[in-house]
Amino acid sequence: MDIKQALKNAKEMASDLAVMSDQRIREILYGVSQEIEMQIPFILQENQRDLDKMDPADPKYDRLKLTSKRIHTMVQDLRKVIEMDSPVGKALWETKRPNGMHIRKVVVPFGVVGIIYEARPNVTLDVFGLCLRTRNVCVLKGGSDAQYSNQAIVSCIYNALPSMENEKEKGICTLLPPGHEASLELLHAVGLVDVIIPRGSKALIDYVRQNAQVPVIETGAGVCHTYIDIDADIEKARAVVTNAKTRRVSVCNALDCLLIHIDRLNDLPDICRDLAAKNVIIYADSLSMQCLKGHYPDHLLQPATEKHYGHEFLDYKMSIQTVMCFEAALAHISLYGSRHSECMISENQETIKQFLDEVDAACVYANVSTAFTDGGQFGFGAEVGISTQKLHARGPMGLEALTTYKYQIIGNGQTRNQ
Numbered sequence: 001m002d003i004k005q006a007l008k009n010a011k012e013m014a015s016d017l018a019v020m021s022d023q024r025i026r027e028i029l030y031g032v033s034q035e036i037e038m039q040i041p042f043i044l045q046e047n048q049r050d051l052d053k054m055d056p057a058d059p060k061y062d063r064l065k066l067t068s069k070r071i072h073t074m075v076q077d078l079r080k081v082i083e084m085d086s087p088v089g090k091a092l093w094e095t096k097r098p099n100g101m102h103i104r105k106v107v108v109p110f111g112v113v114g115i116i117y118e119a120r121p122n123v124t125l126d127v128f129g130l131c132l133r134t135r136n137v138c139v140l141k142g143g144s145d146a147q148y149s150n151q152a153i154v155s156c157i158y159n160a161l162p163s164m165e166n167e168k169e170k171g172i173c174t175l176l177p178p179g180h181e182a183s184l185e186l187l188h189a190v191g192l193v194d195v196i197i198p199r200g201s202k203a204l205i206d207y208v209r210q211n212a213q214v215p216v217i218e219t220g221a222g223v224c225h226t227y228i229d230i231d232a233d234i235e236k237a238r239a240v241v242t243n244a245k246t247r248r249v250s251v252c253n254a255l256d257c258l259l260i261h262i263d264r265l266n267d268l269p270d271i272c273r274d275l276a277a278k279n280v281i282i283y284a285d286s287l288s289m290q291c292l293k294g295h296y297p298d299h300l301l302q303p304a305t306e307k308h309y310g311h312e313f314l315d316y317k318m319s320i321q322t323v324m325c326f327e328a329a330l331a332h333i334s335l336y337g338s339r340h341s342e343c344m345i346s347e348n349q350e351t352i353k354q355f356l357d358e359v360d361a362a363c364v365y366a367n368v369s370t371a372f373t374d375g376g377q378f379g380f381g382a383e384v385g386i387s388t389q390k391l392h393a394r395g396p397m398g399l400e401a402l403t404t405y406k407y408q409i410i411g412n413g414q415t416r417n418q
Contacts, residue, residue, distance in 0.1 A: 013171030031160035046152035081381035118200035121149035126382040144178035219385030222252030222340035229346035253373040269295035283308040310336035341370040362395040
């Protein structure tokens with residue numbers, strides 16, 4: 001592939017897409033959803049080629065793996081995006097100045113959106129759907145781990161385009177080669193790519209931030225905590241902790257560290273009871289270790305060290321830290337959290353309000369599993385990623401996060417004298 005030419009084609013297509021009718025965009029996306037459904041056997045076959053290259057014990061294996069059910073869910077999410085109103089063209093604000101000049105602040109697409117991601121083939125379809133719905137062209141740079149899966153999904157997109165013979169139209173979605181050189185070309189594509197969004201490990205995100213010459217929206221790693229308050233309901237605590245840790249360990253909203261108030265230590269064996277059935281390894285501080293000894297399998301219980309805090313496990317592992325008070329829990333989260341998703345379990349409404357107000361994270365929960373940090377669960381249809389930064393977008397990034405705005409000023413010959 002001539003990457004430079006492919007990026008030029010994408011930039012050219014962005015101009016056409018900006019004026020494409022909403023009805024046409026919906027038709028294209030619906031055609032893609034139908035093609036994906038028809039090609040499930042082919043997509044699974046190509047996905048298996050990727051899986052065959054990866055150790056099943058690798059935490060990324062689960063993220064890479066596609067099943068018929070997962071593909072149907074991807075299609076359902078795409079159709080939800082189709083049904084949603086696009087924010088493009090919406091007037092955010094308008095005013096009429098004393099001189100008669102009319103100013104409108106209007107939502108517009110970015111133009112060309114580059115996505116660099118790892119072994120997550122679902123991102124290919126999610127990003128394409130969200131980008132096209134907001135009249136953005138997408139340039140995808142997936143990892144070599146998901147090469148065949150990504151190619152299969154993009155081939156379905158091309159098959160569904162109204163004019164297959166039109167090479168220019170394929171610029172709506174460009175899949176770059178999986179090599180390192182393609183990443184650098186994308187990161188340096190000043191004037192051709194409007195924004196780059198990395199989705200993956202901390203190492204990937206750091207690499208993109210350090211090397212990009214194009215603006216970047218970071219989707220950060222998830223070091224997620226759940227704090228068991230002195231006023232916690234233990235049934236809720238056990239359910240939330242078990243779900244947050246074991247629903248899918250390879251995702252960024254999975255629980256990494258359990259914080260527990262010292263006065264609730266005796267409840268810890270009950271809270272952790274269901275984790276043993278999933279073979280979750282617990283790295284416990286000295287107080288929680290004493291409490292769990294004899295109540296949790298010895299081979300799954302290990303002493304915690306400093307490296308186990310502030311660590312995104314992406315595996316059946318988690319740490320536990322005993323805290324002396326609520327303020328100590330806040331301090332621990334502030335020191336070790338990644339500003340992704342944080343949770344507390346409590347029945348004290350004043351404490352809940354303080355937690356929600358003071359914790360600095362994209363998503364802050366009370367008595368709810370952090371597993372809900374997800375664009376689909378938030379009603380966004382799908383997501384590009386979870387932004388942990390504070391500029392432009394934060395949290396699950398849906399349609400609105402893929403837009404910016406411009407000011408439109410209309411007058412009748414007004415001139416400025418001062």
